[in-house]
Amino acid sequence: MVSPHTVTAGQASSFTHDVAIIGLGYVGLPTALTFHAAGARVLGVDVSERRLDDIRAERVDLLDSDRVRLTEALSGDALELTASVAAASSAAAMVICVPTPVTEELSPDLRALKGACAAAVEHAVPGQVLILTSTTYVGCTEDLLVRPLRERGLEIGTDVFVAFSPERIDPGNDRHAHEDVPRVVGGTTERCTAAASKVLSRYNRHIHEVSGSGVAEMSKLLENTFRAVNIAMANEFANASRQLGIDIMEVIDAAATKPYGFMPFYPGPGAGGHCIPCDPHYLLWQMRKERVVMNVVENAMNDIAMRPGEVVHRVRELLSDHGKGLRGAKVLVLGVAYKPGVEDIRESPALEIIERLLDAGADVSFHDQLIQEVTIRGRKMTSVDLETVDVDLVLAHTPQRGGTSAWIKPGQLVLDATYRMAGLAGRHAL
Numbered sequence: 001m002v003s004p005h006t007v008t009a010g011q012a013s014s015f016t017h018d019v020a021i022i023g024l025g026y027v028g029l030p031t032a033l034t035f036h037a038a039g040a041r042v043l044g045v046d047v048s049e050r051r052l053d054d055i056r057a058e059r060v061d062l063l064d065s066d067r068v069r070l071t072e073a074l075s076g077d078a079l080e081l082t083a084s085v086a087a088a089s090s091a092a093a094m095v096i097c098v099p100t101p102v103t104e105e106l107s108p109d110l111r112a113l114k115g116a117c118a119a120a121v122e123h124a125v126p127g128q129v130l131i132l133t134s135t136t137y138v139g140c141t142e143d144l145l146v147r148p149l150r151e152r153g154l155e156i157g158t159d160v161f162v163a164f165s166p167e168r169i170d171p172g173n174d175r176h177a178h179e180d181v182p183r184v185v186g187g188t189t190e191r192c193t194a195a196a197s198k199v200l201s202r203y204n205r206h207i208h209e210v211s212g213s214g215v216a217e218m219s220k221l222l223e224n225t226f227r228a229v230n231i232a233m234a235n236e237f238a239n240a241s242r243q244l245g246i247d248i249m250e251v252i253d254a255a256a257t258k259p260y261g262f263m264p265f266y267p268g269p270g271a272g273g274h275c276i277p278c279d280p281h282y283l284l285w286q287m288r289k290e291r292v293v294m295n296v297v298e299n300a301m302n303d304i305a306m307r308p309g310e311v312v313h314r315v316r317e318l319l320s321d322h323g324k325g326l327r328g329a330k331v332l333v334l335g336v337a338y339k340p341g342v343e344d345i346r347e348s349p350a351l352e353i354i355e356r357l358l359d360a361g362a363d364v365s366f367h368d369q370l371i372q373e374v375t376i377r378g379r380k381m382t383s384v385d386l387e388t389v390d391v392d393l394v395l396a397h398t399p400q401r402g403g404t405s406a407w408i409k410p411g412q413l414v415l416d417a418t419y420r421m422a423g424l425a426g427r428h429a430l
Contacts, residue, residue, distance in 0.1 A: 015127070017043040017080070019199065020091035022116050024051060024081075026274075026344065027133065027167045028097035029060065033069040034178040036079050038203035043091050044081045052081050061343040061370075063174045085119035093129040093199045094120050097167060100134045101346075102278045106301075107285050108137060117144035124149060126159045129195045132213075133167040135220050135279045137286045140164075141213040146188050157189035163196030164213040166220030171273070172341030182206035186216030224279040225297055230265040231276065232300035235307060238267035238419065242429055249419050269397050269417035269430065270307040270349025272338025277304065277347040308352040311395070311417055314430055315357065318415055319393060327361030330391040332384070335398030336368045343370045350397045351376065365389065369400040396421055 018040040021032040029044070036042045046052055054060050058070055073079040088094050098112040113134055120130055121144075130149075132141050141164040146156055154160050165185045169178065183204045187193030197207045210216050234252070241248040248267060256264040271277050280301055287294055316326045338348035345351060350366070355376050357364045365384045366374070372383050386407040393413045405424055408414065414421065417430040 015090060015092040017041045017091035018202070019043070019093045019095060020045055020088035022046075022085060022088060022094060022096045022120060023098035023112075023134075024055060025097065025099060026061070026171045027169045028095075029055065029070075030062065030066050030169055030178060031095060031097055031133075031167070032079065033066050033073055034203050036073045037069050038179075040078070040202055042073075042079045043087060044079060045083070045085055045088055046081075047083055047085070049083055052083060055081060061171070063172070065174060065177075085116070086123050088120065089123040089125050089128075092127070093131065094124070095131045095133060095199075096120060097133050099274055100136050100278070100282070101274055102281045106281045108282050110136075113140070114144060118148070121145060121148040121152065124152075124154065124160055126154070129161040129163070129192075129199050131196050131199065132162075132164050135166060135224065135275070135282065136217060137282045138214050138217045138221070140217060141188070157187075157191040161187065161189075161192040161195035162213070163187035163192050164216040165196060165200060166216060166223075168223075171344055172339055179203055179205055182208050184208050184210060184216050184219050186210040186213045188213060221279060221283045224275045225283060225300075227265070228271065228276045228280050228304060229296060229300040230263070231268075231271055232303040234265040234267040235303065238430065239310075247422065248429070249422070267419055267430070268307075268349075269311050269353065271304050272346065272348040272350075273344065274346050308349045308356065311349070311353050311415075311430060312356045312360065315362075315393060315395060315415055316360070318413060318428055322392075322413055324392055326357070328363065329393065330363045330365070331357055332389055332391040332394045333357075333364065333366040334368075334394055334396045335400055336366050336371055336374055337398050337400070340398055340401050345371060345374060348398075353395070353397065354381070365391070368398070369403060 019035050020043040021028045022045045024044050024046040032042050032044045062070060096116050098116045100113050101109045103109050113136060124130060130145055132145060145162050149156060149160055156162055163185055165183050168181045183200050185193055185197050185200060185207055187196050193209050197209055201207050238248040241251055252264050255262055280297055284294060284297060315331060319326055319329050333350055333354055336348055336350040337344055354364050366381060367383050367386050374381050393415060396414060396416045396418050410425055412426045414424060414427045415430060416427050419429055421427050
């Protein structure tokens with residue numbers, strides 16, 4: 001047992017790093033680079049040696065601004081990379097940034113989070129601040145950090161300081177600097193909140209403190225569930241507008257002129273990444289255990305899950321209208337990333353769409369400027385050259401930025417799931 005004693009967060013002279021970032025993925029690596037750019041001594045921890053090698057070789061998907069920061073960080077000695085979580089005991093603060101996906105049954109997959117938190121608890125030392133940032137269920141900070149730390153004999157708010165501060169990194173979006181996006185912080189005690197805020201204010205200009213970790217955890221679930229519900233509604237309005245012969249994008253642009261009470265959301269082929277398709281299920285899972293029904297959220301997530309099937313149905317419909325069956329038809333999927341500007345295929349609707357098209361007997365190919373290879377049911381597919389394609393239908397799923405439609409032949413049948421290719425001959429909106 002650790003003897004209780006009063007310490008100030010981060011005061012121990014033995015700390016050789018200011019912060020240890022546990023998990024160097026799409027959230028952790030930019031977070032580490034932002035701390036480094038602010039002058040912090042950073043320890044980057046990832047259990048994957050391959051990931052660490054990719055970071056050292058700069059073979060990682062980053063914003064241009066973050067790529068510059070990575071080059072600068074690797075040229076100095078204020079960023080250290082390691083696969084050993086035990087090394088995090090040398091840092092004044094630990095920031096946990098690991099993925100929280102869902103299982104095929106849409107229940108939380110907490111394996112990475114439990115492993116990271118258990119390791120953080122095992123190697124925590126007096127004076128440290130532990131900040132969980134991964135999106136999760138309400139009460140997770142208490143379950144995976146606070147209680148185990150207390151079982152070690154550490155007093156929360158005196159020996160160690162624990163808080164939840166949800167990540168707000170949007171991969172591929174360079175419109176908002178990491179330093180400018182406000183951080184919500186909720187600690188187990190007031191001293192925990194203050195200690196975590198001090199750590200994050202090392203680089204962030206806007207800290208919003210809340211009364212506890214549960215409020216911070218729920219705020220993140222609200223953020224992403226809000227987006228999911230509105231995306232589902234935008235898709236429904238797109239379907240209705242097509243039936244009525246109206247351009248949904250013109251409708252949204254018109255509604256968005258209202259300066260209050262409206263925020264534009266746009267339709268598409270589905271929702272990808274580890275936010276929209278996953279995070280609301282953490283809330284639904286927890287509420288089912290509490291016997292609480294959330295019909296609006298449940299229906300929105302069902303609608304999002306069905307969207308790839310609607311895309312395939314529309315492909316079949318368009319081919320049929322042009323005298324061609326889906327079986328044997330040549331279909332090119334343009335873009336397989338879940339959003340433009342990233343090399344990220346996590347939960348990308350394109351993967352399910354391709355799988356469904358293959359199951360229906362279509363001859364499917366894809367092109368993506370940033371992604372050269374995907375694996376569908378054990379079958380490896382490689383991005384094709386647009387200059388040589390000869391297909392029956394082009395499905396515009398996620399055209400990457402900087403691309404052109406000049407390669408599309410006159411009269412080529414195009415299903416536009418982006419709703420942004422108006423004016424193109426042969427184009428039909430999803």
